[in-house]
Amino acid sequence: MPILWLILLVLALGLIGFVLGRSRALSNAGGDIRQLHSLPSYYGSNVLLATLIPGLAVLLLWLIAQPMVIHGQISSMIPESAYTDAGSLNLVMSDVKRVAEGLDIAVQEGALSVEQARDIRTEFTDIRARLGEVGVALGSNVEAYVLKAAQRYRVMNAVGHWIMTGAVLAAALAGFAYALMRTNKDYRARNQVEKVLLGLLIGAASLAVLTTVGIVLSLIFNTIEFFKLYPAMDFFFGTTWSPSFGGGSELGILPLFWGTFYVSLIALVVAVPIGLFAAVYLSEYAGPKVRAIAKPLLEVLAGIPTIVYGLFALLTVGPLLMNVFGEDGGLGWMQGGRSVMTAGLVMGVMLIPFVSSLSDDIINAVPQAMRDGSLGLGATKSETVKQVVLPAALPGIVGAILLAASRAIGETMIVVLGAGAAARLSMNPFEAMTTVTTRIVSQLTGDADFASAEALVAFALGMTLFVITLGLNILALVIVRKYREQYD
Amino acid sequence: MNDMRIVKRDVDMNDTKISAKGVQVFYGDTHAIKDVDVEIKDKTVTAFIGPSGCGKSTFLRCLNRMNDTIDICRVEGNILLDGEDIYDKRVDPVQLRAKVGMVFQRPNPFPKSIYxxxxxxxxIHGLAKNKADLDEIVEKALRRGAIWDEVKDRLDAPGTGLSGGQQQRLCIARAVATEPEVLLMDEPCSALDPIATLQVEELIDELRENFSVVIVTHSMQQAARVSQKTAFFHLGNLVEYGDTEQIFTNPQDERTESYITGRIG
Amino acid sequence: MSDFTADNSPAAGKGSSLFKETARTKRRNAAEARFKAYGIGAIALGLFFLIALLSAIISNGIPAFKQTFVTISVELPEAKLDKNGNRDPAEMAKVTTFGYKPVITNALIAALKAEGIEIPFAKEKDVADILSSSAPAQVRDTVLANPDLVGQTVDFRLLASSRVDGYFKGRVTREALARDKNLDAEHLDIADQMVKAGLMETTFNADFIFGADASESRPEQAGIGVSMVGSFFMMLVVLSLALPIGVAASIYLEEFAPQNKWTDLIEVNISNLAAVPSIVFGILGLAVFIQFAHLPQSAPLVGGLVLTLMTLPTIIISTRASLKAVPPSIRDAALGIGASKMQSVFHHVLPLAMPGILTGTIIGLAQALGETAPLLLIGMIGYIASNMPDGIASGFLDPNSAMPAQIYEWAKRADPAYYERAWGGIIILLLFLMTMNIIAVILRRRFERRW
Structure with missing residues (x-):
């Protein structure tokens, strides 16, 4: 693995730099550590960092850039007649890569010489058979342009690799030499090292921004692609969802919205009263012992992965509801175990600790003086809670419910397993419906062509989901923050 | 039996309102109040004074069972309100607190409108027959709280928007509105500026006409200004209890004298 | 509650006795009792759900750890398995599992006859449906690994078919088999007799914990071991990236960040990322790591990267809390004797905050371990995790599954025998999560300082 070797080489260079930098500073000070501006190890670290950072930065940039450059170069070599749309260009490109890998393996195994691998022509050799001999199976015969592109790909890769090695080592050595040259006893090594460290810290902190940018960009670009293929108005206001990879899909988001909304509504109807009453009981009534047991037990519900809830919905709650509301129960409202009710109930259970611990915090933030004032007037505890504590905590509780709603809307596994796959606009909670998140999963898994509207729609759905949950979160945070300021 | 007592009270307005005998209070293992006997008169302002941590607030909170809200607190002995033991099993603290109202150290208006x-x-106590009746009660309480003129035009404004002194008078008016028989005040002026303090003190003096007022204060001057009776607490003991004038001019106990003259406290 | 009461009995008019509870107080106390009961009811309901969930997991999942095995002596005839008789594994490999099937069937029939168990089928070889279809492969692998066994009679412990297994676990009934073309009720009679004769037993199944996934038709063979390894490699990625990056980011934000727009932007981003639905991280992973950076699909490396981004906000939030808990006096003391800001942070504040940081990291890891949705989008389902990775690079880069993704995959398969596997997988997953959380709690208890 040559890149690993390269990294090790740069690391080794850095270590040498550390030792040299340290001893150079010491000898410059005549071996007297008191003459140095900084501790000796800082001089070493300075050279170490000056070696590693340029070297590894060049390596990283190169590794990101090279495939893109080569990809662009190679795809321009493929004749336009070979592909009719962008989707099959990707297929051709993956063929090219497979052939190139095959040639690599053939050379390694000695089935082809290096020159042969570079120069063979489809006109003279049956490439498929030759590669088959070394265990590289190709789906079809190799077209001439594919082979040519593959050979070019190999050459570019090899050349790129050598230049990269050179560039990385050059950058590392330059940093090494520069830092070592500047090392003398008056050099402010500590300040320099700390400046670099601070830069690294800032970089780490900025990763959060980068992640958001990455999310937004990957959603936006693909969403724009989608809207080129499918009109935005039909997407946002269409009432039919029936994707078909053969074409002629109808991709209206409204049935998905309705399913998402309905499931979340049931979840909140379950979670909010239970969570709120539990929080009130825990913070206003329960003794320390009950609190110490009940609170962590409730929070266990929050630590259980959503896949477990999904399975619970699919295999336990669904059949249970079927027994009551299905054909067997005599009511006949339910056709199958998967339904809005199944997913909603289980999601509600998942959200109970979420609502209760957020509300608990918020209720505890209401000053004791409020309660004393009310009790001192002769109010009962429940009157105090209902008429003083809860109204005072209301903004915070609304914020908590908004956060819970955002969780419900973005939840995936429970609805994937429990809600079903049928997109419909119906009022019956015992019918199977589908949600935004389940459709994202189903459109992006499987062997879909990523350039088709049917796959790209998932990004538009993701974008919508992202915007809605982000909006809810920001709103909730603003409300909660306002509320906290009131009592701080 | 009840009827007889009521008649008697009606006749003798200056009778004992609250009588405490052998009251002990424990916070967990801490013995906070030690064997306190005191008789609190009706239509009188009684001041509890003493150095901080002496138990005067704790004792005050016993008088309307606010200590019940603290899990580790335990009260022994008898406290009689009009001859009835308020710690009797049959007594509902909610009903008791309607009779014995309380005003706290820091103004604590609810985050609702003034009204x-x-x-x-x-x-909550069902004192009003209808809306007009309630309006009347509110106006009366605000007038008694000496804050009516300042807020009559903005009864719908939030109570938290008032100034500190106004808030405290609002809280006093709130306590008065339930028509209590006794009004407990736990250092009601400690969070207020001197002008607001003066207004509240004047108010306390007026309240004496209708209620028995018990006030805890850390300020001896305040006790001297507003009260007719004074009790001096020290380390959980009731050291001395008597007419305010007598306590401040001619204390019987050495510790009271030291506190009055500023040697302890 | 209405403001004005019809009977209008004031609570405590002047002079009324405290000992007499008024009608109004009675009503108010009843309301109080009701309200309190609602609270207790809510807690009880929450705990009931927890118990229901856990008992569903345990009762459905425990059977996955047991499996029905058939122990029979199999004669390995040279004529069929090694025609040339030179015991060359390469040549013997030309005999496929189809060649081994009759060998095993004959052995089973012989064993049954030896015990005097009657075979009520028109075609005697139908009795072989009792065995898992993995049995020939198992025998073949053993023979190829040790060619000298050919010609001998060897004892084999073979998997029973999942339906026979389900029969002993109560999942499969004779009535249900009427509609099943894979197995007949007569098979179950034979199975019952085999148990009596000691040829068949249901015992602990280590292969479920350590084994690999199997194809859809062989639930009896499926295990969670390989996806466990996949999860392990993902956690390695998460730990080695999220911990240093998270700590570095928290140190910057808590100790060095100036009050400016950029800092605000970072803070807002972190709190919002913590609430972004996990599926969106999956979309990010698909678009950036797979489509843009051309990293391999289904690789634990990619899964780890996505989970890292998802876990970072959690780790940053908890790390900042524990840095904040270190009192400023410690920083002042270090700065006061001439340490640089960086030295005071790295020499004094960070070590003191370490227990809190580790606790937060473990909880973040536990969260990442149980996360499923983003893994679906980067191709960690639909893949049958049948091979253990060979070596570290392969562990990171070769397609694999992860525990929650494996559970999801099993839940999707139609055979109820796989549902049992899914529940069993959940038990293992929850055991890991429980262990991690307990470690976190112990760390917190042990090292938590109160300043």
Whole structure:
């Protein structure tokens, strides 16, 4: 693995730099550590960092850039007649890569010489058979342009690799030499090292921004692609969802919205009263012992992965509801175990600790003086809670419910397993419906062509989901923050 | 039996309102109040004074069982309100607190309108027949709280928007609105500026006409200004209890004298 | 509650006795009792759900750890398995599992006859449906690994078919088999007799914990071991990236960040990322790591990267809390004797905050371990995790599954025998999560300082 070797080489260079930098500073000070501006190890670290950072930065940039450059170069070599749309260009490109890998393996195994691998022509050799001999199976015969592109790909890769090695080592050595040259006893090594460290810290902190940018960009670009293929108005206001990879899909988001909304509504109807009453009981009534047991037990519900809830919905709650509301129960409202009710109930259970611990915090933030004032007037505890504590905590509780709603809307596994796959606009909670998140999963898994509207729609759905949950979160945070300021 | 007592009270307005005998209070293992006997008169302002941590607030909170809200607190002995033991099993603390109202150290208006703050007590206790009746009660309470003129134009404004002194008078008006028989005040002026303090003190003096007022204060001057009776607490003991004038001019106990003259406290 | 009461009995008019509870107080106390009961009811309901969930997991999942095995002596005839008789594994490999099937069937029939168990089928070889279809492969692998066994009679412990297994676990009934073309009720009679004769037993199944996934038709063979390894490699990625990056980011934000727009932007981003639905991280992973950076699909490396981004906000939030808990006096003391800001942070504040940081990291890891949705989008389902990775690079880069993704995959398969596997997988997953959380709690208890 040559890149690993390269990294090790740069690391080794850095270590040498550390030792040299340290001893150079010491000898410059005549071996007297008191003459140095900084501790000796800082001089070493300075050279170490000056070696590693340029070297590894060049390596990283190169590794990101090279495939893109080569990809662009190679795809321009493929004749336009070979592909009719962008989707099959990707297929051709993956063929090219497979052939190139095959040639690599053939050379390694000695089935082809290096020159042969570079120069063979489809006109003279049956490439498929030759590669088959070394265990590289190709789906079809190799077209001439594919082979040519593959050979070019190999050459570019090899050349790129050598230049990269050179560039990385050059950058590392330059940093090494520069830092070592500047090392003398008056050099402010500590300040320099700390400046670099601070830069690294800032970089780490900025990763959060980068992640958001990455999310937004990957959603936006693909969403724009989608809207080129499918009109935005039909997407946002269409009432039919029936994707078909053969074409002629109808991709209206409204049935998905309705399913998402309905499931979340049931979840909140379950979670909010239970969570709120539990929080009130825990913070206003329960003794320390009950609190110490009940609170962590409730929070266990929050630590259980959503896949477990999904399975619970699919295999336990669904059949249970079927027994009551299905054909067997005599009511006949339910056709199958998967339904809005199944997913909603289980999601509600998942959200109970979420609502209760957020509300608990918020209720505890209401000053004791409020309660004393009310009790001192002769109010009962429940009157105090209902008429003083809860109204005072209301903004915070609304914020908590908004956060819970955002969780419900973005939840995936429970609805994937429990809600079903049928997109419909119906009022019956015992019918199977589908949600935004389940459709994202189903459109992006499987062997879909990523350039088709049917796959790209998932990004538009993701974008919508992202915007809605982000909006809810920001709103909730603003409300909660306002509320906290009131009592701080 | 009850009827007889009521008649008697009606005749003798200056009778004992609250009588405490052998009261002990424990916070967990801490013995906070040691064997306190005291008789609190009706239509009188009684001041509890003493150095901080002496138990005067704790004792005050026993008088309307506010200590019940603290899990580790335990009260022994008898406290009689009009001859009835308030720690009797049959007594509902909610009903007791309607008779013995309380005003706290820091003004604590509810985050509701001024009107709703005052109306809260009458509403939970069902004192008003209808809306007009309630309006009347609120106005009366605000007048008694000496704050009516300042807020009559903005009864719908939130109570939390008032100034500190106004808030405290609002809280007093809120306590008065439930028509209590005794009003407990736990250092009601400690969070207020001197002008607001003066207004509240004047108010306390007026309240004496209708209620028995018990006030805890850390300020001896305040006790001297507003009270007719004074009790001096020290380390959980009731050291001395008597007419205010007598306590401040001619204390019987050495410790009281030291405190009055500023040697302890 | 209405403001004005019809009977209008004031609570405590002047002079009324405290000992007499008024009608109004009675009503108010009843309301109080009701309200309190609602609270207790809510808690009880929450705990009931927890118990229901856990008992569903345990009762459905425990059977996955047991499996029905058939122990029979199999004669390995040279004529069929090694025609040339030179015991060359390469040549013997030309005999496929189809060649081994009759050998095993004959052995089973012989064993049954030896015990005097009657075979009520028109075609005697139908009795072989009792065995898992993995049995020939198992025998073949053993023979190829040790060619000298050919010609001998060897004892084999073979998997029973999942339906026979389900029969002993109560999942499969004779009535249900009427509609099943894979197995007949007569098979179950034979199975019952085999148990009596000691040829068949249901015992602990280590292969479920350590084994690999199997194809859809062989649930009896499926295990969670390989996806466990996949999860392990993902956690390695998460730990080695999220911990240093998270700590570095928290140190910057808590100790060095100036009050400016950029800092605000970072803070807002972190709190919002913590609430972004996990599926959106999956979309990010698909678009950036797979489509843009051309990293391999289904690789634990990619899964780890996505989970790292998802876990970072959690780790940053908890790390900042524990840095904040270190009192400023410690920083002042270090700065006061001439340490640089960086030295005071790295020499004094960070070590003191370490227990809190580790606790937060473990909880973040536990969260990442149980996360499923983003893994679906980067191709960690639909893949049958049948091979253990060979070596570290392969562990990171070769397609694999992860525990929650494996559970999801099993839940999707139609055979109820796989549902049992899914529940069993959940038990293992929850055991890991429980262990991690307990470690976190112990760390917190042990090292938590109160300043």
């Amino acid at each position: 709703d703050n005052i109306a809260y007590g009458p509403r």
